[in-house]
Amino acid sequence: MSETIRISSKLGQARQVEKLLLDEAEKFGYGEAAIFAIKLALEEALNNAIKHGNGFDSGKTVEVAFDIDARQAVVTITDQGRGFNPKSVPDPTADENLEKPCGRGIMLMKAYMDRVEYNKQGNQVRLVKRNG
Amino acid sequence: MQDSGQSGEPRLMVEDMAGAKLVLLTDRKILDEINITQIGQELARLVAESDTPKIIVDFGNVAHMSSSALGMLITLHKRVAEKKGQLRFCNIQPSIHEVFVITRLNEIFRIHQSRAEAVESLQ
Numbered sequence: 001m002s003e004t005i006r007i008s009s010k011l012g013q014a015r016q017v018e019k020l021l022l023d024e025a026e027k028f029g030y031g032e033a034a035i036f037a038i039k040l041a042l043e044e045a046l047n048n049a050i051k052h053g054n055g056f057d058s059g060k061t062v063e064v065a066f067d068i069d070a071r072q073a074v075v076t077i078t079d080q081g082r083g084f085n086p087k088s089v090p091d092p093t094a095d096e097n098l099e100k101p102c103g104r105g106i107m108l109m110k111a112y113m114d115r116v117e118y119n120k121q122g123n124q125v126r127l128v129k130r131n132g
Numbered sequence: 133m134q135d136s137g138q139s140g141e142p143r144l145m146v147e148d149m150a151g152a153k154l155v156l157l158t159d160r161k162i163l164d165e166i167n168i169t170q171i172g173q174e175l176a177r178l179v180a181e182s183d184t185p186k187i188i189v190d191f192g193n194v195a196h197m198s199s200s201a202l203g204m205l206i207t208l209h210k211r212v213a214e215k216k217g218q219l220r221f222c223n224i225q226p227s228i229h230e231v232f233v234i235t236r237l238n239e240i241f242r243i244h245q246s247r248a249e250a251v252e253s254l255q
Contacts, residue, residue, distance in 0.1 A: 032227075033227070036196075036227050039196060040196070040197065040198065040231070043196075043198050044198065044199055047198070047199075047200065092235065093235060093236045098236055098237070098239070098240060099206055099209075099210065099240060100206070101202075101203035101204070101206045101207050102199070102203050103199075104199035104202055104203075104235055105199040107234075107235070108199055108231070108234070108235070111234045
């Protein structure tokens with residue numbers, strides 16, 4: 001299934017999109033571990049887009065383009081913010097950062113997805129999870 | 133003691149256990165972003181109620197974790213430590229435990245298999 005959805009900068013709408021995508025992945029037979037991984041990474045990416053990208057601005061939207069089949073799930077999330085440099089985020093597993101309450105989202109996305117790619121501006125992330 | 137979400141369903145169940153407060157997170161999606169702030173406030177209240185808090189958080193019903201939830205738990209950990217209290221986690225499902233390991237937070241938090249082990253570890 002392939003579709004593009006645009007949502008407002010509201011976390012509730014992000015959860016609805018997640019459910020839609022996860023239902024599709026389940027239909028294609030993605031296992032429990034893959035579903036867990038997709039849910040986790042999707043939530044991180046959508047939360048980042050809404051919170052950090054759009055700053056919860058009600059005038060800004062988030063575009064979610066997805067292409068899910070039996071082989072892999074590809075989700076591209078684009079916010080309307082200025083973008084950022086993902087390489088500028090400190091390593092949250094470094095000793096000096098362990099007890100900081102934030103900064104783990106990107107690391108978790110990379111741990112659970114097969115690919116995580118940002119565009120040059122930094123307002124779009126592409127997540128890929130292979131089935132199996 | 134119960135604390136309810138918007139739907140009226142309790143999100144936290146708190147009971148006394150061996151001189152500690154046992155906190156049961158009641159909803160598998162309890163740690164969704166939308167709930168996290170309120171859960172964090174409820175837990176902060178629990179810490180504030182005691183001079184030296186002893187808190188066990190039971191994750192048996194938790195099937196999902198996010199970085200925001202981890203941040204909330206780190207803040208809880210700091211608040212308990214500031215009061216020289218004790219914080220334990222227990223009953224964490226393998227998939228959730230893996231998140232703690234990947235983030236190295238298993239080195240920060242005291243995690244136990246069961247409630248009994250968590251209680252036993254308290255001093």
